[in-house]
Amino acid sequence: xxxxxxxxxxxxxxxxxxxxxxxxxxxxxxxxxxxxxxxxxxxxxxxxxxxxxxxxxxxxxxxxxxxxxxxxxxxxxxxxxxxxxxxxxxxxxxxxxxxxxxxxxxxxxxxxxxxxxxxxxxxxxxxxxxxxxxxxxxxxxxxxxxxxxxxxxxxxxxxxxxxxxxxxxxxxxxxxxxxxxxxxxxxxx
Amino acid sequence: xxxxxxxxxxxxxxxxxxxxxxxxxxxxxxxxxxxxxxxxxxxxxxxxxxxxxxxxxxxxxxxxxxxxxxxxxxxxxxxxxxxxxxxxxxxxxxxxxxxxxxxxxxxxxxxxxxxxxxxxxxxxxxxxxxxxxxxxxxxxxxxxxxxx
Numbered sequence: 001x002x003x004x005x006x007x008x009x010x011x012x013x014x015x016x017x018x019x020x021x022x023x024x025x026x027x028x029x030x031x032x033x034x035x036x037x038x039x040x041x042x043x044x045x046x047x048x049x050x051x052x053x054x055x056x057x058x059x060x061x062x063x064x065x066x067x068x069x070x071x072x073x074x075x076x077x078x079x080x081x082x083x084x085x086x087x088x089x090x091x092x093x094x095x096x097x098x099x100x101x102x103x104x105x106x107x108x109x110x111x112x113x114x115x116x117x118x119x120x121x122x123x124x125x126x127x128x129x130x131x132x133x134x135x136x137x138x139x140x141x142x143x144x145x146x147x148x149x150x151x152x153x154x155x156x157x158x159x160x161x162x163x164x165x166x167x168x169x170x171x172x173x174x175x176x177x178x179x180x181x182x183x184x185x186x187x188x189x
Numbered sequence: 190x191x192x193x194x195x196x197x198x199x200x201x202x203x204x205x206x207x208x209x210x211x212x213x214x215x216x217x218x219x220x221x222x223x224x225x226x227x228x229x230x231x232x233x234x235x236x237x238x239x240x241x242x243x244x245x246x247x248x249x250x251x252x253x254x255x256x257x258x259x260x261x262x263x264x265x266x267x268x269x270x271x272x273x274x275x276x277x278x279x280x281x282x283x284x285x286x287x288x289x290x291x292x293x294x295x296x297x298x299x300x301x302x303x304x305x306x307x308x309x310x311x312x313x314x315x316x317x318x319x320x321x322x323x324x325x326x327x328x329x330x331x332x333x334x335x336x337x
Contacts, residue, residue, distance in 0.1 A: 040242060041194075074326050115325070116219050117318045125322055132332040166299075166336025175292045175334065182293055 013059070020053045070114045072100060073107055074122065081126055081149065088150050092123055128164045131157065135169055136176050142169060195317060196242060198224045200232040200261065201250040201279065206302070210248070210279075213310045219317045229256030233264055236271060243274055246320050248300075251280040251287070259294065266295035275320050275333065288336065298335045312337045 014030060021028050026046060027039040042050065051061055076099050080087040087095055093104040096119070100107065111119050127149050134145045146157040161169050197214065201207050207225050214221050224244065226232040232249075233256065235241065247265070251258040258278060265271045277298035278291045288299050298316055303309045315337065323333050 078327060115318075115321060117322060121318075122322060122326070125319065125328065126326075129328045129332065133329060136332070165334055167334060171289070172334060175289055176332065178289075178293045179295070 016057050016059065017054075020050070020057075023053065024049060066110050066114050069100075069102075069107070069110055073111055073119065074126075076100060077119070077123055077126055081123070081130060092119065124160060124164055128161055131161060131169075132165075132172065135173050138173075194220045194222050195246070195321070196224070196244040197221050197317070198226065198232060198235070198244040198247040199279070200226040200229055200247070200253065200258070202227050202253045203250070206250070209306065209309060210313070213306060213313055216310055217314045217317070219314065219321070221317070228253045229258060229261040231255075233261060236265070243271065245273075245324060246275045246277055246298075246316065248277045248279040249296075251278060251282060251291075259291070262291060262294050262296055273324075275323070277316055292334055297330075297333045298337070300337045 017030060017036065021030075021036070024046060026042065029037050031037060047061075054060070073096060076096055077092070080090075080092070080095055090098075093108075096107055097104045108119050111117075111122070115122070131145055131149060134140050134148070135142075140148070142157065143154050146154045149157065151157040151160070158169060161167075161172070165172060167175070199207060199210050201210070207227075211223060211225065214223055224235065226235065229249070232247065236243065236247075249258040249261055258280065262276055262278070265274065265276055275297040276295065277300060278288075278296045279300050279302060280287070281302050282288075283301050291299055298320075300312050300316065303312055316335070319335060322328060323330055
């Protein structure tokens, strides 16, 4: 004997979502088109539970894939700046697309969509962040730091430092030193 | 659409400044939820509430009645529970000494109140973007200083 059933995808998906979300007991509301809104941000743990409970139904959290890719982009850039000597001969765009196997246009679109900022900006932020630690440690001259971070000149590094932080490298150094003195005074008192 | 909302707080005793800030932050594309306070004490009472959802960034005016911005900054930095918050000083003072001192006391950002609405919008957007990167990337937050 054969029976034929008729079903509605939307109703099924909604029912599955409601069932699984209720099990997590986090306040939420369902919007149409696969959008779920939570009253407060999910913790990493809650998020993982949700991912795990939805995956048997073939339901995936889309943003998470994109965020995961953004995370990989950031890691690749960090690695390129800090650890990869060979990378000096590459452009960021070709380096990223070669390592991650996506076109740079795609990577750059996903990055901007998720972070509201561009890959270029992140590269600068990361380089300046590294420059800051080197400046504070005081082991290198600005010329050496510029060379390490692949700047064409000290002037270019100083300019980008000022543009990114609003401070000159020397003012920055002074502030951090004063902060440390201040901190040690406070912890001694 | 795809991002969690950023929680932002502003303490400023000037009603017009609060209004402009609210208008500006509503117009930028980053989704935010803004809490407003009219002096430093109100802000600190809020931050010390049990189970409060802490803002990722708090903007502090320097000159306020009851409790001023510097006092708030110091209290915030002495409280480990508030470590995750970035503090942005939002002031009309452009004295280099004031600026340097606030950084030394632990501020992350110093913004001179801009004289146009467009500049204000740009400044807030830049702060939120960079702060976002500091919260989600492997960047050293101890060295997060930004002057606009």
